[in-house]
Amino acid sequence: MRRVAELSAILIRHGLGELVGRIGLEKAMRSAGYVAASPGSGVSNGSTLPRRLRQALEEMGPTFVKLGQILSTRVDLLPPTYIAELCKLRSSVPAIPFLELVEEVEAELGHPLAADFCEIDPIALAGGSIAQVHRARLHSGGEVILKIRRPGIGAIIETDLRLLMRLANVAVAESDEIRRFRPREIVTEFARSIRRELDLANECHNAERIAENFRDMSYIHVPRVHWEWTSERMNVQDMASGLSGTDLDAVRAAGLDLRVIAARGTEAVLKMIFEDRFFHADPHPGNVFYRAGDEIEFIDFGMVGNLARQRRDELVDLLTGVVDRRPEIVVRTLLDWSGAEVEDTAGLSTRIDTFIDRVHGLPLKALNPSALALELITLIREHGLVLPPDLTLAVKAFTSLEGMGRELDPDFDMVAAAQPFLHRLIAERYSPFRLARSARDGVVAGAGLMNRLPSDISDFLNAARRGNLRLGIDLRQVDRLAERFDRAVTRMTMGILIAALIMGSSIVMTVAGGDLPIGVTFFAMLGFFGSIAGALWLLWSVLRRKGN
Structure with missing residues (x-):
């Protein structure tokens, strides 16, 4: 409290x-x-x-x-x-003293960190709410970073x-x-x-998975993990080499080609999202280093996104609906994602149709993907819809990439860069192999359904014969409905009691036939006062609920 x-x-x-x-x-x-x-x-x-x-x-x-x-x-x-x-x-x-930081780690290892590293900088290189980063040097001479979790943070x-x-x-x-x-x-x-972020070893698993996905792209790098010292409380990775993406003046001074870097970075992120379906969710300039030969190194894989194959296909459906000017496909996909009912479906379709017409009226290079994505999301928000969490991370990565690409290359065209990936996805989706596999899965599912159908019908008939069939009705917000019903019944009951008190007290006070005993008069007056208090409470209750 x-x-x-x-x-x-x-x-x-x-x-x-x-x-x-x-x-x-x-x-x-x-x-x-x-x-x-x-x-x-x-x-x-x-x-x-x-x-x-x-x-x-x-x-x-x-x-x-x-x-x-x-x-x-x-x-x-x-x-x-x-x-x-x-x-x-x-x-x-604020950084905490290094000795306090490593106390839990050294207790877990059973020996001081100085035994594993010939040099450790006690001054923090970077610090966050969960972990703190320090430079270190291996006995072999290689530079590494130690990312150590703050004590007691869990x-x-x-x-x-x-x-x-x-x-x-x-x-x-x-x-x-x-x-x-x-x-x-x-x-x-x-x-x-x-x-997930509390487990520092999880970040290293993410890094290695992404590094494996880029094994055929020699110009994309991920820091190597040193598993012999990595655990839930500490991870050890190679120090990132090259120039930080936040210092473009130094990148230009080094003679690197920013246009090549923009193209390669875009290809890498789009590959992660559309092909690998496992992606760096925060590819901002601070998480990217540029190396000689226009090569790129990604760091910090604490926040990653993961798209299921079905979700990726739904995203293709939405993009296809925009390209083919079919707003009903876009609306259906958005409703499936949100899992919500929309009262004004026709209004949503009209807004989507208008949005698609405006997009088709622009030349390719005039499109601003970030602005269009935000406009579509604003439209979704206005109709009370929400996106699945995995897609919001994809949108974030996409818009971060688009902004970084334009900073590297003012003529950067995200739509043109994304088109080859979308064409490959559509071709893959309707390839003979994919269609044959879908047909096979459908046949297998249908055969399983037919195999279970006799037993299911038998169970249904047996339940009906025994009188065990039950009808379930799922009412949304049933608790609030019950609460409102209970409140209405309470008010009605109070109203009846107030009316009964008033009528009873009035009858007693006006009864013919001389003076009443003092006790009866007292209870009659008490009934009047009680009815007044109850009426005031009832009025206050109604006004209070209206005010809320």
Whole structure:
């Protein structure tokens, strides 16, 4: 309760008091003995709402910084202004002393790290909310980086994850508007992501899988993993060589061809997304190094995406629908992805049709894939639809690549670069081998169904004969329906009791035949007062629900 109150106070200080009220945190603040800060007391003049949200998440601590980073990938849920601001979140935190950092690792190894490395720089090369990075040198002379998990961070994150799920449950119960954003699903996705990130060996498995996929592309590199020292708490990889993608002036000064780099980088990322279906989800300039010979080295594989073959085929369906001007295919694919019902399907089809017509009216080089993707996602968001998490990571990787490509080469054409991959996917999908395999799978599935059909019919008839057939009705939000029904019955019952009290007390007070005993008069007056109190409570209850 105290932690909830602290988080509420931070939100209020940053002018987000309305959010505190909407998700029902005010009661927690009062229960913990906190007095709400004045709304916006920590807000600077001219500060926008997205910026205040980002600043509040930074103040709330590492777990919430990570949550903001996950939300920055959900372009289907948040407007571009929020996405742009949340992308500024960095998990950099003050470094802790090296001796404190390595205590758990050395206990696990059973000996000091100095026995394995001839040199370790105690000054952190980089630091995050989960791990800290230090330079080191092997006895063989090779330079490596040690990525070491912060001590005790696992317990802290698990505590915050439980708290976030409780907050999500409160938000779902209190606000119809917030419920549309599926906070439980967001927290579940976030928990899965951050738990994977806690296992530093998992990042190395990702790196090796991607390196294997690029074994035939000699100009794409991934740092080598040293498994003899890699574990859940620490991973060891070769130091990245070359020039950072954030320093393009140095890249130009070194004589590298930026156009060749842009083309090769694009080919690599599109291959990961469309062919390998396992991709680096955050290919921004800070995660890329450029080497002599216009070669590229990717680093930091903590955030990766994985597309199932069916999802990849659905993506091809959507692109085919755009190319062939068939909005019904696009609408059907979007509805399948979202798993939601849309009341105005005709309106959605009209918007999609208009979008497709505008795309077809532009020449190839005039297309801006990032802007078009964001426009389509805005349209999806306005109709209450959401994208699957794996696709939001693909969109993020795609838009990051497009922005980096244009920075390297102003004439960079993402559409032209993606066309060969799409043509190969469509050709593969309708190849004789693929069609034959689909037909074979259909025949096998049909044969299995026919084989089970007699026993299924027999089970159905036996159940009907024994009277064990059950009809199940799945009502959405049945709990809320029951709650509203219970509240309506309570109000009706109170109304009947109030009316009975008024009528009974009136009859007693007006009964003919002289004076009444003092006790009877007292109970009659008590009935009047009780009916007045009940009527006031009933009125307050109705007005309060309307206000909410």
